[in-house]
Amino acid sequence: MKKLFIYYSLTGNGDKVAKRLENIGYDIVKLEVKKPLPKKFFFRVFVGGFKAGLNMKDKLLNTNISLDGYEEVVIGSPVWNGKLSCPINKLLSLYNFAQIKNLSFILYSGSGEAPKAIKKINKLYKAQVTVLKEPEKYNDELDKIKL
Ligand SMILES: Cc1cc2nc3c(=O)[nH]c(=O)nc-3n(C[C@H](O)[C@H](O)[C@H](O)COP(=O)(O)O)c2cc1C
Structure with a gap:
């Protein structure tokens, strides 16, 4: 069975998840954005939080992701301002993930919570x-992944 993990990561947490999934047989696609958030922490959180709060979509550089033949797709997103990150908002607008039989999401956040993001996913x-x-930082968190 072909399995795919598509994700975004700004500061490495998503990459850690990707490594774990790669080890158990997932193909990996990391989204790249045209204009990443500012490097300085304050500006990064301010700009990213503002954009995510408005459900904005970031322009992606990967434009030809193929979902053909995948029976399972996992989408990974950092939580920005309680919501999905802007690169993932764009991804969700480009592809019809509702047609994927086995679709799941892995979110990574500072608090380990993401009620607004979960609400949006459940709606769609x-x-x-x-x-x-x-x-x-917390390696054990990866053990929560049950796929
Ligand atoms: C713009 C921005 C907004 C964030 N907002 C939240 C938030 O609302 N709640 C939270 O728990 N963590 C928040 N974080 C922390 C990230 O979700 C967390 O560090 C995540 O693991 C980052 O994943 P990455 O390293 O793959 O980019 C925010 C980080 C950024 C950059």
């Missing part, structure tokens, strides 16, 4: 959602 899809607290 029938998908399992797992939220991890900073998996780069």
Whole structure:
């Protein structure tokens, strides 16, 4: 069975999840954005939080992701201002993930919580959602992934 993990990561937490999933047989696609958030922490959180709060979509550089032949797709997003990140908002607007039989989400956040993001996912899809607290720092969080 072909399985795919598509994700965004700004500061490495998503990459940690990707490594775990790659080890168990997932193909991996990391989204790249045209204009990443500012490097300085304050500006990064301010700009990203503002944009995510408005459900804005970031322009992606990967434009030809193929979902053909995948029976399972997992989408990974950092939580920005309680919501999905802007690169993932764009991804969801480009592809019809509702047609994927086995769709799930892995979110990573500072608090390990993401009620607004989960609400949005539940509105759009029938998908399992797992939220991890900073998996780069807390390795055990990866054990919450049950796929
Ligand atoms: C713009 C921005 C907004 C954030 N907002 C939240 C938030 O609302 N709640 C939270 O728990 N963590 C928040 N965080 C922390 C990230 O969700 C967390 O560090 C996540 O693991 C980052 O994933 P990454 O390293 O793959 O980019 C925010 C981080 C950024 C950059």
